[in-house]
Amino acid sequence: MAASTARNREVRLTRHPVGALRAEDFIVADTPMPVPGPGELLVRNRWFRVSVSTRLMAQEDAQTVQGIPFPPLRIGDTLADAAIGEVVAVGPTCDLPVGSVVMHPFGWRDYAVVAAPHATLLDADADPAAHLGHGWTAYAALTQGIRIEAGDTVFVTSGAGAIGAMAGQIAKRLGAGRVIGSTSGRDKADWMRVELGYDAVVTRGGDPLIDQLAWAAPQGIDVIVDMVGGEQLAAALSLARNGARCVILGALTAELDPRRAGLRAPVELDSFQIVIKGITLRGFSACEEASDAFAAWLHHLAAWQRDGGLRLPCTVLEGLDAAPLALQEACAGRLRGVVLVTL
Numbered sequence: 001m002a003a004s005t006a007r008n009r010e011v012r013l014t015r016h017p018v019g020a021l022r023a024e025d026f027i028v029a030d031t032p033m034p035v036p037g038p039g040e041l042l043v044r045n046r047w048f049r050v051s052v053s054t055r056l057m058a059q060e061d062a063q064t065v066q067g068i069p070f071p072p073l074r075i076g077d078t079l080a081d082a083a084i085g086e087v088v089a090v091g092p093t094c095d096l097p098v099g100s101v102v103m104h105p106f107g108w109r110d111y112a113v114v115a116a117p118h119a120t121l122l123d124a125d126a127d128p129a130a131h132l133g134h135g136w137t138a139y140a141a142l143t144q145g146i147r148i149e150a151g152d153t154v155f156v157t158s159g160a161g162a163i164g165a166m167a168g169q170i171a172k173r174l175g176a177g178r179v180i181g182s183t184s185g186r187d188k189a190d191w192m193r194v195e196l197g198y199d200a201v202v203t204r205g206g207d208p209l210i211d212q213l214a215w216a217a218p219q220g221i222d223v224i225v226d227m228v229g230g231e232q233l234a235a236a237l238s239l240a241r242n243g244a245r246c247v248i249l250g251a252l253t254a255e256l257d258p259r260r261a262g263l264r265a266p267v268e269l270d271s272f273q274i275v276i277k278g279i280t281l282r283g284f285s286a287c288e289e290a291s292d293a294f295a296a297w298l299h300h301l302a303a304w305q306r307d308g309g310l311r312l313p314c315t316v317l318e319g320l321d322a323a324p325l326a327l328q329e330a331c332a333g334r335l336r337g338v339v340l341v342t343l
């Protein structure tokens, strides 16, 4: 097997980052070629996802927090994220053919040993952006986390991000009347309107969010898909209509604070208004959801790509050495859609 003489490389955490990520937080390490044991596959990775959640997992105190759906990273650990690759060898008792294309959770390395139950068989020509992207997370949030209704005015925070860029488009296709997103600057805002179909975009760091949002949603907001927290969540809730539904997926304002990124995301809400307006607030993790809903998502994805021009926005970088920079750039807000590395 050619793979036995090849070298393997993987990206490891060298220290727990403080504030904005730096190149020194990571090292690309040479390692012996891994060997698949019984029931395992050796996969040559071709694509993997770079998620800002990795910043959260690398946080020193991530290990003390229960309920984070990703394993925390210790110093020396190899980073991990969803990946697609080709099976180049199999261990005893594993009957998947060499050459199969699989998806699995061990990106950030050239070669991965994967226990067969953790590998999902894909078509050889599978679109990496469809499988590694966050369309499912967005769809699950809008159909399982809360229920979107025809004509709803929807606000998606971090609307140009991996989940947000899909959530805005999917909300429209599920019947939303008006979809508003948030981002950091004018270029992304223009792209969101033109490419993703947002009706309006508000920007952080400029005029008060509440004023921009009141202008963008003069009738108020029915559905909030929140990845940011802080000022954006508070502003959206203060403009919520009776019966509004809010699904909270993340807290980027805390996770990516360049001065003191952390795991606490306090926000001041008017709980009286939540009672009076009958607002639903739900924290949500897409991994909880049932396979029926996932099958429905795959069906919609195919139909919307065929008929409705659903975009799968992604930023692609080449080579393992580019991956740490990709993560830094994603966290700094300089990339769009899901971030993928090709090997």
Ligand SMILES: NC(=O)c1ccc[n+]([C@@H]2O[C@H](COP(=O)([O-])OP(=O)(O)OC[C@H]3O[C@@H](n4cnc5c(N)ncnc54)[C@H](OP(=O)(O)O)[C@@H]3O)[C@@H](O)[C@H]2O)c1
Pocket (backbone or CB within 6 Å): 051, 052, 053, 056, 134, 137, 158, 159, 160, 161, 162, 163, 164, 182, 183, 184, 185, 188, 204, 227, 228, 248, 249, 250, 251, 252, 253, 254, 255, 256, 257, 258, 284, 285, 286, 287, 330, 331, 332, 333, 334, 335, 336, 337
């Ligand atoms: N619940 C689930 O099932 C689930 C699954 C995966 C991820 N998550 C979580 O969901 C959230 C979104 O994940 P994602 O992968 O889609 O991330 P993302 O939105 O792609 O995150 C990157 C974007 O965050 C924005 N950003 C950067 N610094 C910020 C700050 N200080 N305040 C506010 N926004 C900032 C930037 O966008 P702009 O420049 O456009 O502002 C940047 O491009 C994260 O909290 C993640 O941990 C949840």
